Amino acid sequence: MKKFVNIYLFLLVVFIIVGISGFSFSKNENPEQVVEELALENTPGYATMRTIEEMTKDQQLENAILDIQVTPKPDGETVMLEMQSSEFMSLDTLLKDSYNMLVKIADESQIAEFTFIWQQPVKNKNQIALSMTFDRAGLDQLSTVTHNNLASIAKNYEQH
Template identity: 60%
Template sequence: MKKFVNFYIVLLVLFIVLGLFGISITNDKETEDVIEKNVLENTPGYETMLAISEMTKEQQLQDAVLDIQVTPEKNNEIVLVKMQSSEFMTADILLKDSYNMLVKIANSPQIAEFTFVWYQVINSENTEVLTMTFDRAALDQLQAVSYKDLATIATVFEQHSELK
């Protein structure tokens, strides 16, 4: 009977050792990274989010992006970008920066609606100072207008009274 118990103990230890060895082999960091990359690439709106992030980084010297939200619809995407401006930026500068980014963004045909929300510190509070929303028709018109005319083609254009 004692040999029988010892045999099962040795067999149990062998299974535990093989199990731990198997877990250590399959717990590969590269496998996790590949799975995570595949999941992100197949996430709706992820490609648009990366493209917009790159476009905004090219335009801004500092890391001004607060948030990028992409809402997928049937065949289109609705994009919201929240940006932080410095307290020295004027409405004219914000419009120029927005226009330069919008021209690049307009080349993405899957974007049905695009909204810029600019924030600026006013009286020690981060305040929404400029909001602009453009539908697909307005994005298609960008090449025909200047940055000064963004308010005329935007479906929503709100400017804070403190913005110079």
């Protein structure tokens, strides 16, 4: 009986060691993948893109992102965020969601210009419902207006 217990314990220890070593080896990333990730992190505009993505997650809008474009320029970054709304979202709801995002975006000093484009499905095809562009001056004035008055500080405001 003692021999059986010793064999059982030996096998148990072997399985634990194999499991731990297999788990630790699976964590090691492919060196090429690590290099690609480092290259991305050093790409101009990548940090801003990730920040915008995190902001949409904070607003529970992460499934609504269609496109994020960040263009680095000498005076700051130009950002274009294209979002998908449901066909039932009103203009007021789009403005509220935009305003909540813009409040956070205004805190990002590296953004010189920000464009918001909202698309809605119409007859199974996406169409632009609202587009707004804000320069740095408009973003700095954001705290002085409500969501209903975004057009007054926007560089470009088009309701389609």
